Amino acid sequence: MKRILIVEDEPNMRLGLKDNLEFEGYQVELATDGKQGLSEIENGDYHLVLLDVMLPEMSGFDVCKIAREQGIKTPIILLTAKGEEIDKVLGLELGADDYVTKPFGLRELLARIKAVLRRGNDLDADTKEISIGRMWVNFSAYSGKVDGEPVKMSHKEFEILKYLWENRNDTVSRYQLLEDIWGYSEQPTTRTVDNFILKLRQKIEANPEDPQVILTVHGVGYKLLHH
Ligand code: CA
Numbered sequence: 721m722k723r724i725l726i727v728e729d730e731p732n733m734r735l736g737l738k739d740n741l742e743f744e745g746y747q748v749e750l751a752t753d754g755k756q757g758l759s760e761i762e763n764g765d766y767h768l769v770l771l772d773v774m775l776p777e778m779s780g781f782d783v784c785k786i787a788r789e790q791g792i793k794t795p796i797i798l799l800t801a802k803g804e805e806i807d808k809v810l811g812l813e814l815g816a817d818d819y820v821t822k823p824f825g826l827r828e829l830l831a832r833i834k835a836v837l838r839r840g841n842d843l844d845a846d847t848k849e850i851s852i853g854r855m856w857v858n859f860s861a862y863s864g865k866v867d868g869e870p871v872k873m874s875h876k877e878f879e880i881l882k883y884l885w886e887n888r889n890d891t892v893s894r895y896q897l898l899e900d901i902w903g904y905s906e907q908p909t910t911r912t913v914d915n916f917i918l919k920l921r922q923k924i925e926a927n928p929e930d931p932q933v934i935l936t937v938h939g940v941g942y943k944l945l946h947h
Contacts, residue, residue, distance in 0.1 A: 721890050722767040722837060723747045727757030727783065728799065729775050733822075737770065740826055741833075754778025761787050761794060765889060765947070768837055772799045773811065781814055788815035795836045799824075852885060852946065853924035853933035859885075864923065871923050876901065880916050881924075884934065884944035893941035917942055 724746045728734040738748045749764065751757040754775040761769055761783070773780040784796055798811045798819040811819055817836050820829055849856045849865075856865045859882050864871040873881075879901050884892055894910040902908050921928040935943045 721745065721747045721887070723749065723765065724833070725749050725751060725757070725760050725764060725766045725769045727751040727754070727760070727769065727775065727780065728772040729753060730772075733772075737829075744830060746833075752776075754780065754783045758783045758786060761792060762790065766794050768833060769794055769796045770799060770833075771796050771816070774801065781811060784811065784816050785814045795839070797829075797832055797836055850885065852881065852944070854926060855924050857881065857885075866923060873923065877916060877920055880913075881920055881944075884942060885946065888944045888946040891937045891940055891943045896941065913941075 722745075724741055726734055726737050726741075726748060728737065728750075729752055734750055734752070738750060741748050749760065749766070751760045755777040757769075757771065757775070757780075758778065760766075771780040771783060775783070780798055784798070787794070787796070795817045796815070798816045799822060800811065800819050801822050817839070818832050820832055849858045851857075854866050855871060857863075857878075859878065862873075862875065862878050864873050864878075880897060883897065883901060894913045897913050898908060898910065902912075917934060918928075921931050921934055924933050925931045933945055935945060937943050
């Protein structure tokens with residue numbers, strides 16, 4: 721599940737957005753001023769931040785600027801007010817990924833969120849190597865390395881690993897994996913999923929007998945821990 725942080729001082733806007741985004745299947749956390757927002761961005765693991773510009777304590781621009789100066793790459797969509805056109809340009813120069821002008825329609829915001837999340841995913845997963853346990857993975861090249869040596873992995877193993885990584889720190893059920901990786905046409909059993917996880921663990925875990933990266937969530941499925 722994608723986690724979104726909303727930094728917004730107006731209670732109605734904040735709670736309205738929260739309800740709507742939760743309804744759309746996002747996990748939502750809230751911050752009410754700039755300082756709190758920045759601290760959440762620094763310490764939380766968010767896929768996206770909706771950041772109001774006019775905030776108490778610290779403006780959205782400053783939050784954005786400081787976060788980027790610290791090397792934090794979490795996508796940020798600024799919520800600007802009408803008549804802040806100059807500010808929008810400034811916001812993008814400060815490292816925001818997009819902006820939406822209030823008042824905005826929910827549908828427009830959702831489209832922007834999806835687009836930014838997709839871009840973020842592509843950037844994360846397709847343009848760089850990610851360290852997962854002992855392995856360095858490049859999902860676009862379908863390649864993995866352990867201790868500098870290429871690791872042999874099947875296409876399916878990559879797909880499962882990528883899926884777990886995209887849902888990192890969340891529990892993914894065996895059925896979710898079956899449905900999303902194998903699809904309805906094929907009919908593997910949940911045992912098949914378990915076998916693939918075993919194979920992945922042998923490559924990723926320092927000690928496959930005592931997994932610390934791909935954890936078993938008993939009775940449900942698996943969770944990839946990534947910080
Ligand atoms: Ca405000």
